[in-house]
Amino acid sequence: MTDTKSSSGREGGRSLKTRVKTARKRSLSSTLWLERQLNDPYVAKAKREGFRSRAAYKLIEIDERYHFLKPGQRVVDLGAAPGGWSQVAVGKVGSEQGKGRVIGIDLLDTDPMPGAEFKVMDFLAEDAPQQLMEWLGGKADVVLSDMAANATGHKKTDQLRIIGLVELAADFACEVLAEGGAFLAKVIQGGTEHELLARLKREFAAVRHVKPQASRAGSAELYVLATGFRGPTKR
Template identity: 90%
Template sequence: MTQTPSSSGREGGRSLKTRVKTARKRSLSSTLWLARQLNDPYVARAKREGLRSRAAYKLIEIDERWHFLKPGQRVVDLGAAPGGWSQVAARAVGAEAGRGRVLGIDLLEMEPLPGVEFKVMDFLEAEAPRQLMEWLGGKADVVLSDMAANATGHKKTDHLRIIGLVELAADFACEVLAEGGSFLAKVIQGGTEHELLARLKREFAVVRHVKPQASRADSAELYVLATGFRGAPGA
């Protein structure tokens, strides 16, 4: 699937951008967010192609470049709702045809998806790794995390919270991944992720920073892709 949006948003030299008027009960920030959504080509494309979210294209692009999702794999998607990444993973590993398995985990309910098993649970619970491996019937081949901590509006605080969440996701991944497995997670550029990267380089053979084109140009988000899990100590 090509990563270039199928619509440029322009026709005959005139911009087709949708303008949103500020409603009496809508804040300026909400109006700006809504305008960005309405004019985002990836949002429109996701609707046309039946994908749950624009975030699906980030995973599609990363996998097309690095090919870490393979038929028959067992995949865990942390913070899965609304399901864009689970949807892409299910297609990539063949879960829709009964080959691989995709298990989505979230605190929020999620509408059913073909080839995706979903559990409402907190991955931070002590029993979560054991329970997940019981559901999967073994260890996972891939752990995905497109989670982001709730924003406070304070840039440094938000960055630290996101890195903390990624570190917890990495802890979980290292408990449930099979040797040779992969971990993909959202991080934020900001200079405090060096300890996380150093830790991942000890645990995985290859660690890469990835900035997919589907990430908004004004966003500081990027992704860390760690492949070739070395295996849990003593395993």
């Protein structure tokens, strides 16, 4: 249940936050997450503008800065559900008008979306890269990954797990990307990403760290953008 004191959200010059009372069957962490969701301006903005998740604004901001999504591209979205990043990619490449392709891969079902194709598949499966390229009709121009490993609550362990997941996503990207392609993935700051960055610098012409404003305040979340894939024969 929620307790709000003003429908306008302001009283006496201060913003009033929606506070969530801890229910008998809800953990404190779940309560805090729900409170963050209810008070997150990007969550509200996503609902108003029809995006499937607040994460859409992270991709929008990163692309507005570096312009790596272009009309006609073939884009792969790893861990696509619920589809916020795929939704942005559809608009950027023009796949709803037949100008490009957007394929989202996830272990979960994702609701259909005009301009995108969602596949239930484990990208770690041995035949996943070949299967994807068959679906695309060739190699990809961009591989996106907003995936995060399930949190354990232990900071160091969580950092290692998410870096391990990004390394696997990078392996996949290097198998399916066309020369000159781009790879964007979520990482966690904390000193465990240096080996990954060194590897990406060998595989790509340019590697950047990006911290979009849409990332929650205080979050260790960071994105790595690698552009100009050198190709399998030039590594």
